[in-house]
Amino acid sequence: MEGWERQKNILDFSLSSLLRRKGKNLALVFVYTLLVFTLASVLFFTHAIKREASLILQDSPELIVQKSIAGRQEQIPLRYLEPIQKIRGVQSGRGRLWGYYYDPIIGANYTLMVPEKQTLESGKISIGQGISKTRLVFPGDTMEFRSHDGMLLQLQIQQVFPSESELIASDLILLAEDDFRRLFGGSREYATDLTLRVRNQRELPTIALKIAEMFPDTRIILREEILRTYESIFNWRGGMMVFILVGALLAFIIFAWDKASGLSLEERREIGILKAVGWETSDVLLLKFWEGTIISLSSFLMGIIWAYAHVFFTSAALLAPALKGWAVLYPEFKLTPFIDFSQVATLFFLTVVPYTVATIIPSWRAATIDPDSVMRT
């Protein structure tokens, strides 16, 4: 096991060597770990959300028809429904009622919806966990809403959605159609938009075309567009993400630069001594390899571990403020730990390899120094 012993011996000296500048190297590991932690947290978080979206939004409406006038989305007349339903391939359709309500008490926006199935009794609502937590209201309590005509509408909470559903229903309020109308006004002949169920997926584009022909003032949204939107959410081209990624890249480059900018006189001298007492070039390079790997590998492992714990055990507690923005109401990100291993691998190659290489390369020339160099000086 000669080779193994040699590795251990040289590793030992690398550690001694690094410990000589304990403070500096510990600070380096700390910052490096922080970098990996930040990057990994963002990666884990965004991937988990994307995966969840791709799974649960699979059954979102196949086709949604919106109407707009002068660049503004308007209520869509329900009489559009009949001719649309007659299009070949359309299985069923309905007018969807939904909208937003701004609650001045806490400054939050709620999404209000009238469900098709499991309709509610007039006067009763089901609310999302986020609303319950922020307004501190529970089943049995009443919430007051100000209607479009200035009247006060009292609605009683019948059910609060479980916290596991926060990612889709945190700000949701389900209510009866009557109450929706009472709150927002508007005619019974109109709906917010239309949703259609289609028999054959492949006919979707054709159907969309026909609808556009029939009603040029409409806009179609397909399910695949919904899914694709969430596939590319938080993409690297998006605003903040660019800063994080570029920032991280810059930091890594700075670290590597510091290493690659060459050895100090002292370091060169030491390599000369090692060669003089019998170390080969390969031994010296191994030493440098370990010096780099000790730092980068430790930082990588710790960063990844803390990032996982951060995102999946604390629901991304540190990222949440950045994502909150001005929102008063936001879901608790209890995410399922879907991990993209190729991201982890990429992160590994980004963090460990360049730094280690940057430690070895500048030492190459010094490592090939003639052993008698220390005698000649």
Added chain:
Amino acid sequence: MIELKNIYKIFNQGQPNEFAAVQEVTLEIEPEKVTVFKGPSGSGKTTLLSLIGCMARPTSGRIFLSGREITSLPERFLTEIRRKTFGFIFQQLNLIKGITVLENIMLPAYPNGEKFSAVKNRAMRLLEVLELTPKANSKIEWLSGGEAQRTAVARALINNPAVIIADEPTAHLDTKLSMELVGTLAKFKEDQKMVLIASHDPLVYESKIVDRVIHLRDGKIEGPPT
């Protein structure tokens, strides 16, 4: 036994500052003897020692170690032979700062792939012999001149080499420490090691332990070959 046949070492060959550090050196050095290379600075003593000690290759000529030619061996083999055969004591000591005495002593043995505990035991024994045990875990910077000297000696011995090469070992020492060093060299001889010293210090070359003195001037051996 070490044999040198017609050794030349020329630096900056082909350039205007071409310089022959060692010329036409043919030598046989007997084992278990103390040989001193004497001469003014620039006479090529250091270069010659580095050639003998497999630290550098001659520009031309051949070198034999116990009958085996080593002149054209690849670096790997040469380094291994050097590590196991020679122990060096440098003029500047060349200890590594920031690490302990013990670790400095053990360094030459690391590439051997020996078990750490075995190397450590040998090192501890050397520390004992050289009366350095209390300083085992001290950093080099905290040693006195004599202690540093002894550390360098211990390091030269860690691989139990057959040959000790010392380049101007007393250059930075006072008389007392110089005498100590000569005593240490005597002990090497007792242990049947070959000792090669470059020195222009009379304390060394006039010592009674010296078996042979070779005079060098301008890279050549002066006087009749012995």
Added chain:
Amino acid sequence: MNSMRKAKKFFFFILTQGIILIFLLAHSLYQIHADQSWLEEKKRMVRDLELTDLCLFTEANYTRHLTQADRHTAFQNSPLALEHFPSGSILLPPEHLKK
């Protein structure tokens, strides 16, 4: 001070990290399995309630209902609105709007 322990200590350190990672991997697999029923439930809610978006940002309608927003929606909040709300700077407009 036994200096070999340095290399050994480092090995143990890395080994520990490795074990923790394996544990986390196991946790991930376990949790994914355990969450299946809730994922199904959420899927059902999406189907029954005809939901189209995750509730990530409730500041503005075009960040709350990302998929439902059209080119004008952000604009409607204020003439200078495109990055009016912080979440707008995290989110890109949906692909289908860029066609």
